[in-house]
Amino acid sequence: MRLKLDNLITKNENGIRLQLYSCIIAYLILQLIDIEEGFGKSLLDKLRYLQSFMCQHISYVHWFQRIVYST
Known part of the structure; x- marks a missing residue:
């Protein structure tokens, strides 16, 4: 290439x-x-998994919800 x-x-x-x-x-x-x-073994499957993980755990909305609802 x-x-x-x-x-x-x-x-x-x-x-x-x-x-x-x-x-x-x-x-x-x-x-x-x-x-x-269950998610697969290819590099694309790993990338999709990381994107979904980061979307769920590394956003300000989720951080704010954890802070507000945990106290």
């Missing part, structure tokens, strides 16, 4: 470097995590 400059978000060298590092870090994180068998 060839990397085309037109498909990147930015065209300056630092932006391209940042995008590549971000992709590599995300790929490594997805390789390292383990999820339950």
Whole structure:
């Protein structure tokens, strides 16, 4: 697969470097995590699981509800 400059978000060298590092870090994180068998084993399944987990646990609305209803 060839990397085309037109498909990147930015065209300056630092932006391209940042995008590549971000992709590599995300790929490594997805390789390292383990999820339950019911969710699947592919990288896309892991990404979907992480997105749903973060949506449920890492939003201001949920934090506020926990603070208000726990006291």
